Amino acid sequence: MVVTMNHPKDPEPRLRIFAGTALDETALERLRRSVAPHEVIVPEQGGSTVLGVSQEPLEGFDIAFGQPDVARVLAAKRLQWVHLTSAGYARYDTPEFREAAKARGLIVTNSSSVYDEPCAEQLLAYILAGARQLPQTLGVRCEHRSAQWRQLRAGCESLRGQSVVLLGYGAIARRLAEMLAPLGMKLAALRRHPRGDETVPMLSPDELPAAFAGADHLVNILPENAATRHFLDAQRLGWLKPGASLYNIGRGTTVDQEALAEALRSGRLGAAWLDVTEPEPLPEGHPLLALENCFITPHIGGGHRREFESLVAHFVRNFGHFLKTGASDLADRIL
Numbered sequence: 315m316v317v318t319m320n321h322p323k324d325p326e327p328r329l330r331i332f333a334g335t336a337l338d339e340t341a342l343e344r345l346r347r348s349v350a351p352h353e354v355i356v357p358e359q360g361g362s363t364v365l366g367v368s369q370e371p372l373e374g375f376d377i378a379f380g381q382p383d384v385a386r387v388l389a390a391k392r393l394q395w396v397h398l399t400s401a402g403y404a405r406y407d408t409p410e411f412r413e414a415a416k417a418r419g420l421i422v423t424n425s426s427s428v429y430d431e432p433c434a435e436q437l438l439a440y441i442l443a444g445a446r447q448l449p450q451t452l453g454v455r456c457e458h459r460s461a462q463w464r465q466l467r468a469g470c471e472s473l474r475g476q477s478v479v480l481l482g483y484g485a486i487a488r489r490l491a492e493m494l495a496p497l498g499m500k501l502a503a504l505r506r507h508p509r510g511d512e513t514v515p516m517l518s519p520d521e522l523p524a525a526f527a528g529a530d531h532l533v534n535i536l537p538e539n540a541a542t543r544h545f546l547d548a549q550r551l552g553w554l555k556p557g558a559s560l561y562n563i564g565r566g567t568t569v570d571q572e573a574l575a576e577a578l579r580s581g582r583l584g585a586a587w588l589d590v591t592e593p594e595p596l597p598e599g600h601p602l603l604a605l606e607n608c609f610i611t612p613h614i615g616g617g618h619r620r621e622f623e624s625l626v627a628h629f630v631r632n633f634g635h636f637l638k639t640g641a642s643d644l645a646d647r648i649l
Contacts, residue, residue: 328352334368335399337379345379348630367405377636379629388414395421395636395644399625401429401486401616402565403539403648415649421641422649423632428624429616430485433563436615437486437533438493440561440587445471445477449609474498479525481545482564483512485646490533499531511539526553531561538565548573557584563615566592575601578608589615 327563329352333345337356346354357370365593368382379397384405387396395642398406403424406412415422443449447469456462478489478494480503491501491514501514502525508516517525526532532554536542547570554560562569571592577583585607594613599642618624628645635643 329376330355330374331377331379331546332356332370332372332375332382333379334370334382335625336366337622337626341626344623345626345630348626357603358463377633384411387420391418393420395423395641397420397629397632398424398648401425401426401433401484402537404565406648407537412649420649421636421644423644423646424648425625425628426485426646428621428628430489432618433486433535433615434489434493435488436589436611437561437563440609441473441494441531441559443609444559444585444587445473464631474520475500476530477528477618478531478533479529480504480514480533480535480596482506482537483508484537485518486533486563487533487535488513523553526550526558527555529554529558531559534560534562534568535564536568538567542568544568544570546570546574548576551577551583556582559584561588562586563589566590566594571600571602574624575605577609578602578605584605585609587611589613602620 330348331349331352331354333342333354333356337345342356347596355375357368366381368378368380369386370382372378372382372386372393375390375393377395377397378387378390380392380399382396387410396406401424403422404548406415406422414420418593422642447466451466454462454466456466457629473494477500480491480501483503483505487503491503494501502517503512503514504517504522505512509524534546542565545555545568551560551570551573554577560569560574566588569588574583574586578586579601586602586605586609588602588608588610590613591602591610596603596610602610632646633643641647
């Protein structure tokens with residue numbers, strides 16, 4: 315069942331847009347008003363969440379906005395454009411889907427431009443918190459110049475001159491690199507397909523062992539796909555120099571968590587800061603939960619106030635380009 319929202323002055327809209335994502339009333343009204351006189355259709359009660367997969371049929375729609383089921387996308391022959399409400403797109407990142415979408419001219423975009431800033435800020439917060447020992451010092455009461463006081467002060471670090479390796483160089487990594495540059499840190503990144511417009515040096519896979527060995531910070535923003543599953547395994551974690559810190563805001567599946575727990579337990583890794591795990595949340599008794607040098611947040615990295623409105627604003631900007639130029643000017647295009 316669906317609810318149809320028509321602009322009162324246009325009973326026959328040109329395009330039918332399926333909004334298979336949960337939006338608050340303010341964001342939904344902005345969407346309806348901004349795309350008028352086109353038709354917006356949303357699921358009735360029980361529709362999907364912002365990141366939940368929508369199982370609604372898509373036949374008869376021109377555009378899908380949300381997280382539509384892959385099979386339903388491919389079955390909807392009229393569909394011209396899918397706009398995802400996430401930065402990640404793992405379920406669509408398969409050779410089969412790419413080939414089928416390319417064959418029919420289907421456009422797919424994501425919402426990296428919505429989540430690059432908050433995710434980069436989350437990573438920056440992790441890095442600063444670790445350098446300044448915030449988890450260890452917040453709430454501590456000790457006398458000035460006492461042994462504990464001296465130990466805590468000596469444990470704080472300056473980030474200037476430290477080395478950062480970025481795994482993945484999409485919108486989030488690019489924004490984080492901009493934030494870290496004024497701190498005087500040394501940056502390098504691994505990217506699946508370098509484009510030549512990167513603002514930091516690109517690493518080849520053969521250069522990773524040496525880069526890891528010199529890294530103070532390893533930032534994992536890899537997407538989820540067959541090639542990245544457990545990319546950070548025991549071997550690659552072993553390349554890191556002792557005391558290095560790992561940050562993961564990409565996908566939990568890209569890290570071998572048993573190997574990570576062992577690296578943290580042994581002291582080879584200084585700390586891990588994780589916004590994503592496999593599964594989410596981790597079950598009671600999971601080894602990572604017992605480690606004092608493992609800090610886990612519940613997948614909030616992209617969250618921000620008025621998130622729904624940001625998603626709609628990004629879609630509306632792309633919708634304007636879609637009407638004028640088709641696919642050529644769409645931001646965050648995947649396919």
